[in-house]
Amino acid sequence: MQIRQDGRPTKVRYWILAVLFIVTALNYADRATLSIAGTAVAKEFDIGPVGMGYLFSAFGWSYVLGQIPAGWLLDRFGSKLIYGLSLLSWSMFTMLQASVGVFHPAYAFVALFVIRFFLGLVESAAFPANNRIVAAWFPAAERGAATSIFNSAQYVAVAFFGPLMGLVAAHWGWQYIFVGMGALGILIALVWPKVIHDPKRDPRINRAEFDQITQGGALTDLDSVKPTREQRPNPRALRKVLSNRIFVAAYIGQYAIAALTYFFITWFPMYLMHERGMPVAKVGFVAAIPAICGFAGGLACGFLSDTFMRHGKSISFARKTPFIVGMLLAATMVGCNFATEEWQIVAIMALAFFGKGLAAIGWAVVSDTAPKQITGLAGGVFNAIGNIGGIVTPIVSGYIIASTGSYAGVLVFVAAHAIISAGAYAFLMGPIHRLDLGVEDMESRTTNAMSSKERSAV
DSSP: OOOOOOOSSHHHHHHHHHHHHHHHHHHHHHHHHHHHHHHHHHHHTTTTTHHHHHHHHHHHHHHHHHHHHHHHHHHHHHHHHHHHHHHHHHHHHHHGGGGGGGHHHHHHHHHHHHHHHHHHHTTTTHHHHHHHHHHSSHHHHHHHHHHHHHHHHHHHIIIIHHHHHHHHHHHOTHHHHHHHHHHHHHHHHHHHHHHHTTTTOTTTTTTHHHHHHTTTTTOOTTTOOOOOTTTOOHHHHHHHHHHHHHHHHHHHHHHHHHHHHHIIIIHHHHHHHHHHSOOOOOOOOOOOHHHHHHHHHHHHHHHHHHHHTTTTOOOHHHHHHHHHHHHHHHHGGGGGGGSHHHHHHHHHHHHHHHHHHOOOOOOHHHHHOOOOOGGGHHHHHHHHHHHHHHHHHHHHHHHHHHHHHHSHHHHHHHHHHHHHHHHHIIIIOOSSSOOOHHHHHHHHHHHHHHHHHHHHHH
């Protein structure tokens, strides 16, 4: 396709980002459906805290397992196709959760676990795809803000969909939460092919914007040029993104972010209902306040990071500072153990989730450092390791609640993640820079060639 030559730079990348924001909000809302319906589901099927912990974790198991295959599929077939299929599939599995009521209570738990497992599997492409699309459409100086915007959609999901799902559950029953959210996703999936394209194929972009984003570091040929045999993902490339200190620190940070996120979208509504005695209709509105603050923190993260870069700060300073400050603020959530009033709970959680939003810079770090040839795979590995927190947090929380009868230990457990991850960014990560597979491959070929000569000489 020929790119239009006319006029001033278009702003197509911002429309692309708006679509990613909407789809990511839906993605998180679909994950959170069970947390709103959880009390009713637990009562109807006689499921205790430990059982609910395993149900909440079902999504995480497959979400982690699917990350690396999803990253490979994205690198192989492109973001548009794989993301679109993911969106359609997860919407269908969201709707399917409403059907577990037809099972005998003894089997409903298993059915719901299996459906949640497959929900996580088909959602696994979403964030690596977001990362690839942002890397393809946004120059480096705008990438932090773009990443923070799609990341902040998780808070909009809770702030907007949370109260809505609470009202639906209170007036019509928990099943209608799943039906409504699934149907909405299917409608958006039908529109997806019309609104998402890579920069070289989008009919709306002109040459001025294309040159602007390309010269700024956007990987505009990410889906247009297939990798050569030498550039394709291989065990050496995988080892590089698993062992490099930048990625290791980023993995620890993403694990902590996931621990905070999964507490918020699984146990936090039930904490408000069980520990603080709030009715389900009220919980959605109360949970929306920290979510809105998390959204504000997420926007502040990206814009602050990019502002640092525009004013001459190093990319390491620009990416690390919001994360470290944000995670220290997130650790204040443990103060809820000493609060006695509802407004105190809301204020503490609002501060903590503003901090969590401020720390949501990990995907920008991956965009800045991942080797160009394996951006999907690198994003998949990053999200896979990070989202182990989505398995551990719900299960450990369930055991803590079952053994102590209180959520106090859960808050301490989650807050500790924030402290540890701040230390990883501060002391482990080191300078941030893009890794290059080409250099390593050249060194490897040189070493192999020398070894062959030595063997021949012998």
